[in-house]
Amino acid sequence: MKELLVDLLGNELLVYVLMAFVPLLWILPFALFAVWWERKIAAHMQDRLGPMRTGGWHGWAQTIADILKLIQKEDIIPTAADRLLFSLAPFVVFIGAYTAFAAIPFSAAYVGTEINIGLFYIIAVSSFVVIGLLMAGWSSNNKWSLFGAMRSAAQVVSYEIPIALTLLAVVMIVGSFDLQEINRAQSGSILNWFIFQKFPLLFAAALIYFVASLAEVNRTPFDIPEAESELVAGYHTEYGGMKFALFFLAEYANMFAVSIIAATVFLGGWNSPFGEALSGPLWGVFWVLSKSMGFVFVQMWLRWTLPRLRVDQLMYVGWKVLIPFSFVIILGVGFWVLLEG
Amino acid sequence: MEAVAEKPLTIPGFPRPLKNHEMIVNMGPQHPSTHGVLRLELIVDGEVIVDMIPHIGYLHRCFEKHAEYMSNYQQVIPYCDRMDYIAAMSNDLGYAIACETMLGIKVPERVEYIRVIMAELQRIASHLLAIGTFGMDIGAFTPFLYCFRDRERILDLFEQTCGARLLYNYIWIGGLSHDVPPDFAGKVADFCTSFKPTIKELNSLLTHNKIFVERTAHVGVLQADVAVNYGASGPVLRGSGVEWDLRRNDPYSIYDRFEFDIPVGRGEVGTVGDCWDRYIVRVREMEQSLRILEQAIGQIPEGNVQSAIPKRIRPDSADLYVRTETPKGELGYYIVADGTTSPSRVKVRPPTFVNLSILPAMSRGAMIADVIAILGSIDIVLGEVDR
Numbered sequence: 001m002k003e004l005l006v007d008l009l010g011n012e013l014l015v016y017v018l019m020a021f022v023p024l025l026w027i028l029p030f031a032l033f034a035v036w037w038e039r040k041i042a043a044h045m046q047d048r049l050g051p052m053r054t055g056g057w058h059g060w061a062q063t064i065a066d067i068l069k070l071i072q073k074e075d076i077i078p079t080a081a082d083r084l085l086f087s088l089a090p091f092v093v094f095i096g097a098y099t100a101f102a103a104i105p106f107s108a109a110y111v112g113t114e115i116n117i118g119l120f121y122i123i124a125v126s127s128f129v130v131i132g133l134l135m136a137g138w139s140s141n142n143k144w145s146l147f148g149a150m151r152s153a154a155q156v157v158s159y160e161i162p163i164a165l166t167l168l169a170v171v172m173i174v175g176s177f178d179l180q181e182i183n184r185a186q187s188g189s190i191l192n193w194f195i196f197q198k199f200p201l202l203f204a205a206a207l208i209y210f211v212a213s214l215a216e217v218n219r220t221p222f223d224i225p226e227a228e229s230e231l232v233a234g235y236h237t238e239y240g241g242m243k244f245a246l247f248f249l250a251e252y253a254n255m256f257a258v259s260i261i262a263a264t265v266f267l268g269g270w271n272s273p274f275g276e277a278l279s280g281p282l283w284g285v286f287w288v289l290s291k292s293m294g295f296v297f298v299q300m301w302l303r304w305t306l307p308r309l310r311v312d313q314l315m316y317v318g319w320k321v322l323i324p325f326s327f328v329i330i331l332g333v334g335f336w337v338l339l340e341g
Numbered sequence: 342m343e344a345v346a347e348k349p350l351t352i353p354g355f356p357r358p359l360k361n362h363e364m365i366v367n368m369g370p371q372h373p374s375t376h377g378v379l380r381l382e383l384i385v386d387g388e389v390i391v392d393m394i395p396h397i398g399y400l401h402r403c404f405e406k407h408a409e410y411m412s413n414y415q416q417v418i419p420y421c422d423r424m425d426y427i428a429a430m431s432n433d434l435g436y437a438i439a440c441e442t443m444l445g446i447k448v449p450e451r452v453e454y455i456r457v458i459m460a461e462l463q464r465i466a467s468h469l470l471a472i473g474t475f476g477m478d479i480g481a482f483t484p485f486l487y488c489f490r491d492r493e494r495i496l497d498l499f500e501q502t503c504g505a506r507l508l509y510n511y512i513w514i515g516g517l518s519h520d521v522p523p524d525f526a527g528k529v530a531d532f533c534t535s536f537k538p539t540i541k542e543l544n545s546l547l548t549h550n551k552i553f554v555e556r557t558a559h560v561g562v563l564q565a566d567v568a569v570n571y572g573a574s575g576p577v578l579r580g581s582g583v584e585w586d587l588r589r590n591d592p593y594s595i596y597d598r599f600e601f602d603i604p605v606g607r608g609e610v611g612t613v614g615d616c617w618d619r620y621i622v623r624v625r626e627m628e629q630s631l632r633i634l635e636q637a638i639g640q641i642p643e644g645n646v647q648s649a650i651p652k653r654i655r656p657d658s659a660d661l662y663v664r665t666e667t668p669k670g671e672l673g674y675y676i677v678a679d680g681t682t683s684p685s686r687v688k689v690r691p692p693t694f695v696n697l698s699i700l701p702a703m704s705r706g707a708m709i710a711d712v713i714a715i716l717g718s719i720d721i722v723l724g725e726v727d728r
Contacts, residue, residue, distance in 0.1 A: 046482075046483050047490055143366050147388070147709070220480060223480070230710050232373060304483050306480075306481065307476065308481075309552055309556070310555075313556075
């Protein structure tokens with residue numbers, strides 16, 4: 001794809017700038033849709049209808065109206081806040097979420113940057129989000145925000161370990177950090193998807209990855225950094241207008257990022273579930289997006305079903321349940337790979 | 342709180358001691374989980390509560406003073422509505438019984454039955470709200486809306502009867518403001534049959550949810566002796582395993598005619614007297630209220646609901662204390678009459694005010710998230726705490 005564009009435009013720098021905007025073309029509509037979708041899912045689970053008026057058909061324009069409202073809001077910075085950090089934090093959080101999309105393959109023919117350490121890179125840049133959250137919590141000069149920031153720092157750091165370990169199990173089998181390589185290793189039939197291989201080790205790995213990814217993106221039952229019934233809104237309590245919208249956008253971008261990684265690593269990515277039928281670069285986009293949307297749906301489903309864990313119970317689940325099991329999986333997969341030669 | 346303890350932390354090999362402050366955090370009066378305008382001053386060490394001071398009075402509306410300045414006894418009832426606005430019927434019932442005892446009025450049988458039906462429907466409505474908001478405090482949003490859906494049906498029944506959905510002014514001294522609509526008994530029976538599945542739904546969605554149990558079992562344990570010493574009542578007292586219900590222990594109205602059990606906390610998933618026990622007592626009380634309703638609707642006699650309403654209320658000089666079991670606990674009215682048409686003094690013993698006073702004792706050593714759970718399990722209404 002890059003070569004094609006270079007040929008077309010004749011300027012490599014311009015192509016890079018252009019390519020940098022491609023994920024935004026997906027993230028923005030996705031966030032607009034996902035917010036509306038989540039409200040609809042929540043409403044139908046709760047015997048309600050959700051937004052029904054704005055835009056006519058089932059309130060489809062509700063989030064667009066929300067964004068328009070947020071844009072018009074006065075940009076308030078609390079007097080006692082650290083102005084620089086306060087203004088910077090939402091961008092840092094969003095950059096952390098956004099840069100991950102550079103290495104995510106949307107199809108056999110399209111990946112922003114085809115680097116051979118794609119998975120490693122995504123894990124690394126998504127840790128960037130923590131810095132932004134800490135900045136937001138600290139600079140707000142609000143004790144509740146600080147609680148939220150400290151909680152999220154502890155949470156994201158501890159849950160990155162099971163995420164990295166479970167992904168490592170797949171990396172050991174493929175022998176590469178390249179996400180396209182991982183995709184290609186799962187082509188052929190549906191049974192080649194890693195979730196069905198080395199049963200039950202990789203199945204358990206997929207489960208652990210999914211649970212830990214919920215914590216990584218602060219979704220229920222691990223939404224304690226922003227626990228609205230305890231901390232009001234956690235680290236973004238003091239934010240309003242577009243800065244708040246950026247946090248929101250980053251949250252949905254992150255939700256999608258962890259889902260598409262789950263789809264790529266465990267569910268065959270852009271591979272069709274019917275072997276060679278319905279495959280190809282464009283079908284690939286369809287398959288990977290629908291698989292990740294499935295994960296996003298499950299995230300929403302859980303959010304409107306489960307209560308929230310307490311902060312010490314969250315640490316317990318992370319360190320004493322998920323991490324030991326991830327190590328067992330790594331060990332098991334390692335021996336399996338070794339024995340197969 | 343000027344003197345917050347400062348404990349220096351010395352680390353071997355580190356030149357000077359590190360400062361180790363406890364932090365004061367203000368929870369409320371504007372906070373999503375304080376159930377109104379309650380302000381909690383939390384002294385925390387990290388996330389652990391060292392001490393807590395509840396500040397109340399943000400919703401003080403001089404109920405007792407207003408009662409003295411009303412020109413007659415009947416005019417106090419709308420103010421009673423506004424105390425525990427989640428269970429206005431129960432407040433009115435207590436006041437009406439107090440005035441009737443003072444005047445020596447015997448109300449018609451029909452009135453007694455309708456009052457019991459209203460009070461039990463109100464108990465279910467109040468517990469639904471308590472359970473729903475408790476779930477929301479723990480982080481489960483969906484049960485809240487299921488509870489509200491069914492509470493709405495009870496409010497519809499009230500609306501059909503007296504036109505109001507929240508503040509009814511329905512139970513009058515010596516009678517009722519309106520008779521019930523023609524097919525009221527049938528509608529209550531419909532509600533009873535269709536409400537039972539909701540309790541099952543609630544149990545599978547919330548009560549036995551692993552995370553919910555983790556968050557509420559062994560949390561905010563209130564021993565029975567502590568509960569009695571603080572004067573706790575209602576589900577808070579029964580959650581600690583004390584079988585004390587004024588409908589049984591000091592019967593008023595016609596409660597001695599009905600069969601019902603008094604659920605108590607037994608520590609099924611944790612310790613006796615923890616948040617889960619207080620929660621499950623409310624769930625089971627709804628089932629018992631349904632039993633009372635089913636017995637009562639079959640027996641409503643014919644009659645005039647306003648025949649015993651006195652033309653003029655002027656009790657002799659007297660004072661008396663009458664207590665009833667509202668959904669929140671023991672609601673007591675101490676009324677002093679001085680021979681005029683208005684009360685000389687109306688002192689209220691609000692159940693939630695007394696129950697709230699145990700909160701600091703239960704919260705010490707817990708975490709911030711636990712305080713929310715404990716507060717939710719006490720089920721306070723600030724209108725009644727502050728009056």
